[in-house]
Amino acid sequence: MRKKVDERIRTLISNGVKNRHRSMFVIVGDKSRDQIVNLHYMLSNEVKKSRPTVLWCYKDKLELSSHKKKRAKQVKKMMQRGLLDPEKVDPFSLFVESGGLTYCLYKDSERVLGNTFGMCILQDFEALTPNLLARTIETVEGGGLVILLLHSLTSLTNLYTMVMDSEGISESQRELKDLKEQLSDAFPVGPLIKKCCTLDQGNAVATFLDAILDKTLRSTVALLAARGRGKSAALGLAISGAIAAGYSNIFVTAPSPENLRTLFEFVCKGFDQLDYKEHIDYDVQKSSDPSLKKATVQINIYKQHRQTIQVNLYARLVTIEYIRPHEHEKLSQVELLVVDEAAAIPLPVVKSLLGPYLVFLSSTVNGYEGTGRSLSLKLLQQLEEQSQVSAKGPTSGRLFKKIELKESIRYASGDPIESWLHGLLCLDITNYIPKLNGLPAPSECDLYYVNRDTLFSYHKDSELFLQRMMALYVASHYKNSPNDLQLMADAPAHHLFVLLGPVDESKNQLPDILCVIQVCLEGKISRESAMKSLSDGHQPSGDQIPWKFCEQFQDTVFPSLSGARIVRIATHPSAMKVFSHYGFQSNMYNQDFVEMVIYNQGSVEMIGYGSQAVELLTRYYEGQFAPISELDVEDVETPPLRVTEAAEKSGVTGEHTCMVLKSLKNDELETSDFRPFNLDFRRRFLRLLGYSFRTMDYRLAMSILDPKINYKDGEPKSSTTDGFLRSITDLLSPYDMKRLEAYTSSLADFHMILDLVPTLSHLYFQEKLPVTLTGAQASILLCIGLQNQDISYIEGLMKLERQQILSLFIKVMKKFHKYLYAIASEGLVSTLPKPKETLLEPHKISVDDDLNDAARKVEREIK
Missing domain, CATH: 3.40.50 (Rossmann fold)
Structure with missing residues (x-):
């Protein structure tokens, strides 16, 4: 029916x-x-x-x-x-x-x-x-x-209809119409801008074409917008305008070939506006790779002269080939490079693509694709700073322009579904970062435990508090996704803390959040499970620190301990300059929290905001937690001992992850219990500095090693001296010492002793050569001896002249030679035969008596 x-x-x-x-x-x-x-x-x-x-x-x-x-x-x-x-x-x-x-x-x-x-x-x-x-x-x-x-649902909520906006042309549409009429006679801007749907998009295309027609090839233009604002379409129209302006080689890079469908579609639409005919003036080539599903990979244009648009696809399996320096000749003849969805491409890859040519970048800042903020936080900030420095300097450097699209094209402004989705998943929260009224002293701040049931109760005050927390996540961390919200809400082992300044409860307002900490409780894994994991070569999900420690050190005892892993520390952008103080204060309170609650159980203090009390925050000493045995800090540099560092870089930020451990005060474990692991980490890190960490900044490497470079007495400890004396002949031959002496006497070039520098560097940074060096001397020794870098590389890195570097280097070698010569001399003396002592006894008779006896003997013989 x-x-x-x-x-x-x-x-x-x-x-x-x-x-x-x-x-x-x-x-x-x-x-x-x-x-x-x-x-x-x-x-x-x-x-x-x-x-x-x-x-x-x-x-x-x-x-x-x-x-x-x-x-x-x-x-x-x-x-x-x-x-x-x-x-x-x-x-x-x-x-x-x-x-x-x-x-x-x-x-x-x-x-x-x-x-x-x-x-x-x-x-x-x-x-x-x-x-x-x-x-x-x-x-x-x-x-x-x-x-x-x-399939089934017990109850359905009512459907609500929205009051729609009145029909008619909006102010922005009138301005777009005026812009099109104003540029109608300009070529190629006039024909192309007719395809723009919003004023923002029209201004973006005009800005792109201004940079194209400038032809200085020293501009970087970044296009930022939420999804559905027409970024790819604007880039496609700009590319067609570049072809009309005479550009010959244009490369397009994107994280996925299917993301470029809209871009190439509008390249062709731009050609239509410029009276280019397909198969006559240009042809489109599809990929023959089945995995790319006939995606457009190249367009050849013949109307003026042979011009080519190619697409270089970033894929996980070929990322290394794409960014290797010896393959950079692929972009040697490029005039325009377009990077679509740059935030989805690893930051080091994007940096390696920048060069002496025109660069267009597009990135999604809101919505699903906009939750990874490493591009806007790092790369764009660096480009803007470099542009400001070059503008003030005597020489002209690269120019940087940033464009933002706010008006939606895919759907009208004020779309209720967009508002609902962004509110549900906290996708558009950059506006929720309030300005701080002031920065209190770290000693005046308190750490509060966040009640997650209240936080996700959809109360208006707790919802605002959640939005502010997520805003700090997005603004201060490298990679976020909507799934992080689900982890915060549902993961039973995860806990949230916030660092707040002095709270005035008489004021009916939410306090300023200085810092957000996400902690995960891990450990208590049986030794049998750890041994099985090692034998199978499989690392189960969850409990990242215990399993990683077990894998790195082949240790089955450590996973049985319980610990707290600090997943991330997100600090307010206005407080970044004092991040170390707030981060340390938060970490200290967090440590005190998990220690004190074992012995103290206080009453819960309610802090109310708005029309009713919201049981949202609890001071750090008023909660109740299970005892834990060690505190772990991940991705945060702190004084406790470092025990592992990933040799592979992060695919997103190009950075390495370091694991830092710290035992609690009230626990039987001491920091010295982790010392063997720390020493093993230092040895492994020293060996890898010439391989996986070869390009690591020398300042960061020195900070991680934290070597002892000041020896007041100038003498090694007895145990160190004995161990060194027994192995010196195996490390350096007499010929090596002769070459070292010749170099320190300026009788040989430094290339003569380069083979000795790695050995000496390893000995020094293992604190087996007690020689006092300056920070600059130790840094140069690290670069040459451990990272195998040449003098030219160090010149650009340290901003020093070649002669300055060689002068500091020879001073280091002179100190090493002096100490080694003394050690070798002591060893040589110990091998020589000891001289026999001669015992002298006095004569029994005097000299006069002896002479008289001899005289009498002669007289008798004469007679």
Whole structure:
């Protein structure tokens, strides 16, 4: 029996299309697929243009296969089982066969980024994660539908209709129209800007073309925006304008080839505006690689002269080949480099791409793709500072411009779905960082434990507090994703702390957050599990520090301890200059917290804000925790002992991760118990400085090693001296000492002793050569002896002249030779035979008596 469709559904879809706002439907029941056909039909009638495309996302299985032959077999089996009437046409089967559907597994959802659809269907609701929700919903265009399919639900919330904005041309649309008329006679800006949909996009294209027409090839233009603002389209139009301006070699780099569909689509649309004809003036080449799914990889233009647009794809398996210096000749002839979604590409890769040519960067700052802020926090800040320095200097350096797109194109401004999604997943929270009223002294600050049940209760005050916490996460850490929010809310081992200044409870306002700490309790792993993990070569998920320690040192006792891992410390941007003070204060309070609660159980103090009390914050000494045996700090430099450092760089930031351990005051473990692990770490780190850490900044390497360089007495300890004397002949031969003496006497070049420097450097940084050096001398020794760097590299690194470096280096060698010569001399003396002592005894008679006796003897012989 046919039923009349509720008029509210038609009204919602109709209003959404008119105002270019997206609509969401939740369909409950096993027959929900039949209603998809009806909703798509109503949407098609309202759109009155090409049939809306559909994105169907699912976990692992579709009710009807996306493959035509497999789907026919499924329909046949359903007819045989009586589930389908063979005499009636199944509307859903017709809907599937009519085309326009894009199927996507949740695990492969990254490939839909940058694409636009009229309808998004999310099957298997229980498999959705915050990342998937943000990734898929934001692909729907204005007026489109978002449909959630549920098999069963006990209760449904009411659907609310939104009051829509009045029709008519907005102020920004009038300004865009004026801009198009103003630039209509300019070439190539005039024809291209006609394809722009918003004023922001029009200004962005005009800025790009200004840099292109300047032709100094010394500009870097960064385009920042949330999703759906037309970044890729603006870049595509700018590329077509560069071709019209005579540029010959243009390279495009992106994290995924499918992210470039919109960009190349608008390159071709720009060509249409410039009266270029496909197959006559240019041709488009698709990739022959099946994994790239016929993505555009090259465009050849023949209208003026042979020009080429190529796409270099960043992929995980070929990242190293892409950034190796000896392959940098791929960009030797480039005139324009376009980096789309630069924030999704590892920061070192982006830095290596910058060169003496025009560079366009685009990055998403809000939404799913905008949660990784390393690009905006580091690279853009560095480029801006370099541009300001070059502008003040006598020579002209690179110019830097930053463009932001705020007005949405994919859907109208004020879209309720965007507001809901951003509010739900804390995607647009950069505006939630309040200005600090002042920076209190660290000693006046208190650490508070955050009640997560209250934090995620959706109370207006706790919601604002959550937004501020997430804003600090995004602004101060390198990589974030919506799944971090789920981890904060649900992970039982994770706990949250905030460092606040003095709290005035008489004021009805939330306190300023200076620092946020996320802590994870780990450990208490049985020795049997640790031994099994080592024998299997498999590291289970979770308990990162115990398993990493077990793997690095092959130790099965450490995982049985319990500890707290500081996952991250996020500090307010205005307090970054005093980060070490606030970070140390937070760490100290955190340590005191987990120690004191073992012995003290205080009452909970409620702090209320707003109309009712919110049980949100508890002072650090008023909680109750399980005892722990060690405190771990990850990604934070602190005085406790370092025990491991990852030899592989992070794929996002290009940095290494260091693990630091500290025992608690009230625990039986002492810092000295970790000393053997620290010594082993130092030895391994010294060996790897010539390999994995060869490009590490010398200041960071010196900070990690923290070597002893000041020996007041100038003499080694007896144990060190004995050990050194026994091994000196194995380390340095007499010929080595002769060469070292010749160099220190300025009779030989420093290349004559380069083979000795690594040996001497290892001995010195292991504190086996008690020679006092200055910081500069020790740093040069580290660069040459441990990192195997040449003098030219050190010149640029330390900003010193070559003669200064060699002067400091020869002073080091003279001190080493003096000490080694003394040690060798002592060893040589000990090997010589000892002289025999001669005993002298006095004569029994005097000299006179002896002479008289001799005289008498002679007289007798004469007679």
